[in-house]
Amino acid sequence: MRLTTMTDYAIRLLMYVGQHPERLCTISEVAHAYEISEAHLMKITHQLGMSGWLETVRGKGGGMRLAAAPADINLGGVVRSVEPDFFIVDCLASDTVCLLTGNCQLTGIISGALHSFLQYLDRYTLADLLAPATESTAQIWPVTFGKRPSVSAC
Amino acid sequence: MRLTTMTDYAIRLLMYVGQHPERLCTISEVAHAYEISEAHLMKITHQLGMSGWLETVRGKGGGMRLAAAPADINLGGVVRSVEPDFFIVDCLASDTVCLLTGNCQLTGIISGALHSFLQYLDRYTLADLLAPATESTAQIWPVTFGKRPSVSAC
Numbered sequence: 533m534r535l536t537t538m539t540d541y542a543i544r545l546l547m548y549v550g551q552h553p554e555r556l557c558t559i560s561e562v563a564h565a566y567e568i569s570e571a572h573l574m575k576i577t578h579q580l581g582m583s584g585w586l587e588t589v590r591g592k593g594g595g596m597r598l599a600a601a602p603a604d605i606n607l608g609g610v611v612r613s614v615e616p617d618f619f620i621v622d623c624l625a626s627d628t629v630c631l632l633t634g635n636c637q638l639t640g641i642i643s644g645a646l647h648s649f650l651q652y653l654d655r656y657t658l659a660d661l662l663a664p665a666t667e668s669t670a671q672i673w674p675v676t677f678g679k680r681p682s683v684s685a686c
Numbered sequence: 687m688r689l690t691t692m693t694d695y696a697i698r699l700l701m702y703v704g705q706h707p708e709r710l711c712t713i714s715e716v717a718h719a720y721e722i723s724e725a726h727l728m729k730i731t732h733q734l735g736m737s738g739w740l741e742t743v744r745g746k747g748g749g750m751r752l753a754a755a756p757a758d759i760n761l762g763g764v765v766r767s768v769e770p771d772f773f774i775v776d777c778l779a780s781d782t783v784c785l786l787t788g789n790c791q792l793t794g795i796i797s798g799a800l801h802s803f804l805q806y807l808d809r810y811t812l813a814d815l816l817a818p819a820t821e822s823t824a825q826i827w828p829v830t831f832g833k834r835p836s837v838s839a840c
Binding site for chain 2: 533534535536539540543544547607615617618619620621637638641644645646647648649650651652653656660661663
């Protein structure tokens with residue numbers, strides 16, 4: 533289960549820009565820092581601008597900055613605004629016809645699980661992402677997922 | 687954000703077999719019912735068998751049946767056993783090197799949200815999926831996701 537690359541990079545783009553509050557950041561430098569294409573980042577920047585998370589300044593010396601304080605950029609809100617859809621299973625898509633006989637509760641239960649996922653993200657903002665890791669979040673990886681990936685920074 | 691097709695079909699396969707407890711079901715009939723390939727279903731059946739959710743009987747007149755009562759087939763358990771990974775964002779993958787400077791709390795927060803998602807599914811079993819829809823689950827779709835897909839059955 534994954535968020536799209538679009539949302540993944542959108543979060544990281546906001547983190548990068550949030551780490552440089554003293555100046556405008558350019559697409560070129562973020563593309564270089566994350567080793568991703570400028571074309572991809574331009575789409576993401578545009579989307580984040582449309583959603584009110586980023587401001588862009590055109591022209592020579594231009595770039596982007598956060599449109600609000602990191603504490604006012606809600607993580608759940610960012611994910612909802614960038615992720616193209618939340619069709620966790622096919623039958624959540626509006627153009628799907630169920631081939632099972634009779635009613636089932638799959639969509640209701642999956643929607644409830646998705647709601648829990650997004651509600652959890654709603655508790656956090658970009659300011660939390662940028663804060664030094666604490667015991668409470670750094671060790672949250674539950675044992676039921678198996679071995680925690682060996683990534684220490686990010 | 688989506689589960690893989692593998693997990694999506696695994697849930698539906700269990701639902702189909704659970705709807706026919708009086709007999710063995712064949713891959714051919716499930717493939718026909720869902721309009722998906724037999725090859726794909728064979729892989730899913732094998733995985734569900736390995737995970738202890740399905741039993742298969744070989745030979746003429748063979749097929750598959752649930753390996754436990756629907757009330758003992760936990761939805762969270764099924765998703766954990768079939769979904770290839772839960773790398774919601776790239777930096778949860780073990781082969782990823784973070785390109786951001788300094789620590790961030792993204793993995794901890796995303797892992798917490800994923801934990802909430804799976805914990806919600808842990809409350810339900812295949813028996814709940816097969817039960818007639820009730821007010822509590824049929825109308826759980828939160829308004830924050832926008833318009834609810836117009837799927838009435840499934």
